Amino acid sequence: MTAEKTQIVLVPGFWLGEWAWEEVARSLSGQGYAVSALTLPGRGHDDPNRAVVTPQDQADAIIAALDPSAHRRVLAVHSGAAIPGTLVIDQRPELVDHVVWVDTAPSADGSAMDPDFSSEVLRLEDRYDDELAEGSMRDLTDEQLATFRERAVPEPGPVVSTPVSLTDDARHDVPSTVVCTTFPSAEFRSYAEQGVGFLKALPDYRALTYVDLPTGHWPMWSRPEELASLLAGVAAD
Known part of the structure; x- marks a missing residue:
């Protein structure tokens, strides 16, 4: 499989736009892959529809x-x-030949990130603070943390609270x-087998591989070359 015939779509997690994948995208593009890094609806800095954007959007x-x-x-989703x-x-399962879950897992039918969330948006500071810098934010530099806080945008509330409806096995x-x-x-x-939280759908997936990349929750910043190498390996299979 040649790189130029392979597309890699990079989707950042909450609060982030396509800029979050910059280093990874540059590395993959340099290897000849067709790379598309996305800013999802509701993630633009001045999006007038932010508060009504849904998971389906x-x-x-x-x-x-x-x-x-x-x-x-x-498809790489963070x-x-x-x-x-x-x-x-x-x-549209026929459109995705391989999906990479970056420090995350597929949703279960009927689940929502937080079904009780009732605000119009979820802000970064509502979920993360300096006390988490040595956990989820492990390995990030002071400059990266400052950029994160500066460029983060509120996440649409409906994306947080709307249960997903899944129908196709x-x-x-x-x-x-x-x-x-x-x-x-x-x-x-272990947590997936116990049916814990956001991991409970994993045992239903029949072609699943686990890879360790020890770092914090944002490896596109803390381990960009390693993550790009991992994605290139998946793309080349």
């Missing part, structure tokens, strides 16, 4: 970015982007790789 944007003419399409990402492989056959960063794959597997 974001899923539609991902579907629109996937190139049906590519010989191979890899963190909260797993919500629209799961809708994509449920609704074919999504479970889409080859998938889970990149485990904030805790190791052994714990991912």
Whole structure:
């Protein structure tokens, strides 16, 4: 499989736009891959519709970015982007040859990030603060943290609170790789088997691989070359 016939779509998690993938995208583009880094609906700095954007709106944007003419399409979703990402492989599984879950996991039918969330938007400072710098934000430099806080935008409230409706069992056959960063794959597997929270859908996936990349929750900044290498390896399979 030649690189130029392979598309890699990079979708950032909550609060982030395409800029978050800059280093990874540059590395993959340099290897000849067709790279599409996305800013999802509701993530623009001055998006007037932010408060009403839904998971389906974001899923539609991902579907629109996937190139049906590519010989191979890899979809990489980070963190909260797993919500629209799961809708994509449920609704259009034929468009995704491999999905990479970056420190996240596919959503379960009927689940929401926080079904009780009632605000119009979720702000970065509502979820993360300096006390987490040595956990989820491990390995980020002071400059990266400052850029994160400066460029983060509020996440649309409906994306946080709306349960996803999934209907097509074919999504479970889409080859998938889970990149485990904030805790190791052994714990991912154990928690998934116990049906814990956002990991409970993983045992239903029939072509699943786990990869360890020890760092914080944002490996596109803390381990960009390693993450790019991992994605290139998936794309080349």
